[in-house]
Amino acid sequence: MIRTRLLMLGGLLALATSVPAQQARMTQWVERNPTGANDRIALGYAVPIPVDTPLPFDGFRSYAGLHARHQDLQATTPWVHGEVVGTTLAGRDIWAYRLGDADLETVDGLPEPAMLTNGGIHAREWQSPEVVTGILELLATHPEDDHFYDYLRENLNVIVIPTLNIDGFLQTQRYPARNYLNTDPSNPDTSPRDGRMRRKNMRNADEDLLTTLDHLEGVDLNRNNAPFWNTNPERSSSDSRSLVHHGASPASEPETRALDAAAGLGPVEELRLYTDVHSFSQVHFWARNANNRLTGQTEAVLSLFSNHHRSFVGKNYLFSNRASVPVSQGIGSTDEYFTHTYQVPSWTLEVEPTGGQAFHAPSPGCGADYGGEANNCHDGFILPESEITRVREQLAQSFAAVYYRQAGPPAVLEAKVFDPESEAVVFEAAWDPTDTRQRERYLNQLQALQLGRAYTLWVAYSKPMRWREGGAIVPFPGQLESSLFVSTGLRVGDNNLTVETSDPEWRDRAGPAPGGYLRYRDDAVVIGFTLPRDEVNSGQVVGSTEAQWAHLTADMVRMLLDGNPATAAYWRAGAWSGYENSAGEEGDTGDVDRTLSVQLTDQDLLPPFLAEPGLASAWADPSRDGEGFIIEMLADQRAVLYWFTYDDAGSQDWYIATGQVTGNRILFPELLRLNGGVFGPAFDPGKVTREVVGSASFTWSGCDEGKLVWRVGQRLGRQSVLRLTR
Ligand SMILES: [Zn+2]
Secondary structure (H helix, E strand, O other): OHHHHHHHHOOOOOOOOOOOOOOOEEEEEEOOOOOOOOOEEEOOOOOOOOEOOOOOOOOOEOHHHHHHHHHHHHHHOOOEEEEEEEEOOOOOEEEEEEEOOOOOEOOOOOEOOEEEEEEOOOOOOOHHHHHHHHHHHHHHHOOOOOOHHHHHHHHOEEEEEOOOOHHHHHHHHHOOOEEEEOOOOOOOOOOOEOHHHOOOOOOOOOOOOOOOOOOOOOOOHHHOOOOOOOOOOOOOEOOOOOOOEOOOOOOOOHHHHHHHHHHOOOOHHHEEEEEEEEEEEOEEEEOEOOOHHHHHHHHHHHHHHHHHHHHHHOOOOEEOOHHHOOEOOOOOOHHHHHHHHHOOOEEEEEEEEEOOOHHHOOOOOHHHHHOOOOOOHHHHHOOOHHHHHHHHHHHHHHHHHHHHHHOOOOOEEEEEEEEOOOOEEEEEEEEEEOOOOEEEEEEEEOOOEEOOOEEEEEEEEOOOOOEEEOOEEEOOOOOOHHHHOEEEEEEEOOEEOOOEEOOOEEOOOOOOOOOOOOOOOOOEEEEEEEOOOOHHHHHHOOOEEEEEEEEEEEOOOOOEOOOOOOEOOEEEOOEEEOOEOOOOOEOOOOOOEOOOEEEEEOOOOOOOOOOOOOOOEEEEOOOOOOOEEEEEEOOOOEEEEEEEEEOOOOOEEEEEEEEEEEOOEEEEEEEEEEEOOOOOOOOOHHHOEEEEEEEEEEEEOOOOEEEEEEEEOOEEEEEEEEEOOO
């Protein structure tokens, strides 16, 4: 019985032309119905009544309460940016919120990837506005972590629409326990309509439940979309009384157009994910086009979401595999629109409960999943109040998991090798961002790596790579232990060298390499290694020999490295672009990064050149006239940098920094810009202001030469400098 009812709910809505056999009946949802009165439908749990409060609680908020919450988090956190993207038929503002920092650039200055999550398209599905508000609350209120959530907030543009069909939602909340029965033209006995069970928008319907002639009217906004609008008479209808009435034309409804306007906040070129949040039946519905790469990526997203969610309390969200999803067919839903128009992984999420489907056995389905009576399976739209906090908070985290994935594959950004004995850096490589989607390779080898010597390798990636619980690295929720691998190799030509390595240690403290991370906790790993003087290595490394690194690992959700960081990966035309395997071929899987070379030697070398304690010395970059700097070595391994240069406008800029000497480096964690100083007789120390603008480091490559590296805002400079004085 339940399954039969569910089929009708789930969308296989046969269109009957017969008139209702019985009189329209106003029915009321109640907790218990001991007398069996036919104007009552018992839930078996308390009937939720919306509450005018902005704060999340064990229950459902009114539309006013939810809206106040969104606006409040916009006013009190830096992570919520609201915009009106349209108005409903009744003239109400439809709000979308961009979540994350205010700009639309990643920390590397690239366009931020955009994700769009829509809620409240079907009025009676109260789980949906709560869940989408849960995403907003999670990203707005999660404490600063220098990790997963800060990465999402600083590098993504997450767009949410908590409630699209505001007019319909308000109608359901106006009559939270009442609706008509025996009036639905297709399923009069089982399908309650209007009031609490309104699904559609309010076209040609007024807000008075007692006016019966208009109560079946309205447009199903999830049948109002191109490209399959009005192509499936089994699943959508031209009858304006039908639960699945598709409207007069594609996007005839202002709410449908507002959803597209919200996509424009991406902007659409940067969109990488779309979800329409519904309830219920605990499944993902998705659509296919002819692009098999998009199909594969959509399956990967759904599988990640489902595995992540199952790790909480065993709630299993199922979806059909590609063989069961027809190509380029549809019913006019929004996920089809986003699949076909913008070619991004898109799906319709049906929040719990289950519908009692065989694949969800032994869950009984509908309200019975929570011990309810399931007298009319439409009680699946009425989640018990005691469940909504869990559903809202856990689904928000599963959304964060797929946002992290769609942020893009990981890439090696920096690698350094240290001589542990002297703490000197002997090899540095980096893929420096440019203002396009290209990166520039930087290599600086201070000394060849010697056979038989122990080294420390530090590698930093473009995103936080590991998840922790209680301080320990563990697989990300829903992932396997095998996702934690890291491998490092070296080869000469096609021949692998013998590399003895220690266990990888991820870095979760701020600070310079090799002790700290690059930008986010666990974006950098340290591995001790030795190239033994064995037969293989002695045969390949003769004199000074060039070798290639082979780095391979995966991010938290098992996306493998971008094999060529020279092109920053991004989403275009339904697939990843600039995401190479180790052969340099573009695809969606990534592989080993072999892009960095390193010099090896079979000779024993003298210890690397180390910073000398001494007096002040002046240095300059011969390619840059009129600027230079002075380094003064102090006691206790400390140093001061005085740097005079020019800003973009050609005005003179002064910087000062104090640093710590480590091996052959001086690290200046805070570069201060001095403003307002007029040097000479008019100097007034009271007018000088100091502002931290970035960081710098200086590395000696010899007594009279070195490299100055600085970061000011998003700008990065690497300069080769020579000593002018001693
Ligand atoms: Zn729905």
